[in-house]
Amino acid sequence: MEEDLPRFAIDIPEETSAGSLAPAAFFADEVYKDYWLEIGFGTGEHLAAQAGLHPDIGILGCEPFINGVATLLTTMAKAQVENIRIWPDDARMLLDALESASLSKIFLLHPDPWPKKRHHKRRFIQTETLDAFARLLRKGGELRIATDDADLANWMLSKTWSHPCFDFQADCADDWRSRPGDWPETRYGQKQLAGQPVYFRFLRV
Numbered sequence: 001m002e003e004d005l006p007r008f009a010i011d012i013p014e015e016t017s018a019g020s021l022a023p024a025a026f027f028a029d030e031v032y033k034d035y036w037l038e039i040g041f042g043t044g045e046h047l048a049a050q051a052g053l054h055p056d057i058g059i060l061g062c063e064p065f066i067n068g069v070a071t072l073l074t075t076m077a078k079a080q081v082e083n084i085r086i087w088p089d090d091a092r093m094l095l096d097a098l099e100s101a102s103l104s105k106i107f108l109l110h111p112d113p114w115p116k117k118r119h120h121k122r123r124f125i126q127t128e129t130l131d132a133f134a135r136l137l138r139k140g141g142e143l144r145i146a147t148d149d150a151d152l153a154n155w156m157l158s159k160t161w162s163h164p165c166f167d168f169q170a171d172c173a174d175d176w177r178s179r180p181g182d183w184p185e186t187r188y189g190q191k192q193l194a195g196q197p198v199y200f201r202f203l204r205v
């Protein structure tokens with residue numbers, strides 16, 4: 001990991017002003033068609049799978065859990081996938097630093113549920129983070145959210161549904177109960193510790 005992380009890590013210099021970093025700047029000479037972001041990638045199964053399926057996309061991944069970062073780096077080396085850059089820290093720092101309308105997909109898959117009411121303010125989906133997603137996603141861009149926790153599902157759905165910049169993509173329950181074919185499963189999604197997972201898709205309007 002000592003060798004690989006510096007090569008793939010995102011650097012946010014201290015003097016960086018908010019909203020000033022273009023994702024392309026993290027990829028040296030490589031130019032990608034689009035840039036995606038995964039928040040809290042855990043051990044990186046979904047991130048590595050998406051990067052392998054979409055070699056024309058540059059994908060940014062955030063994960064402060066260093067063992068997860070090490071696992072992703074091992075998977076990337078085995079699969080010879082290089083179109084990923086890693087922010088090994090709190091995703092909110094990267095959200096603040098990135099340029100507006102610089103992403104076309106954001107993934108937030110099985111975020112920590114923080115079940116106690118007094119901890120709900122720690123849940124990742126809040127009006128402020130949705131405002132940041134709305135700023136960063138291009139019009140027509142997609143926000144994907146998954147969880148197997150029913151209370152968190154209600155929380156995330158109601159907050160995102162009522163946000164003026166997001167349009168829920170579902171005509172019937174099967175549209176969010178079943179995982180779409182282009183949505184690789186994550187480790188937590190496989191475990192289904194709390195119950196049946198939901199797979200929400202929203203478009204940036």
Ligand SMILES: C[S@@+](CC[C@H](N)C(=O)[O-])C[C@H]1O[C@@H](n2cnc3c(N)ncnc32)[C@H](O)[C@@H]1O
Nearest residue numbers: 040041042062065090091109110112186187188
């Ligand atoms: C329940 S795990 C899910 C991991 C993975 N997405 C999956 O589905 O297997 C939640 C992950 O979010 C990460 N996380 C929590 N807060 C975060 C934050 N502010 N920024 C980035 N990642 C965060 C945690 O370290 C943890 O790995």
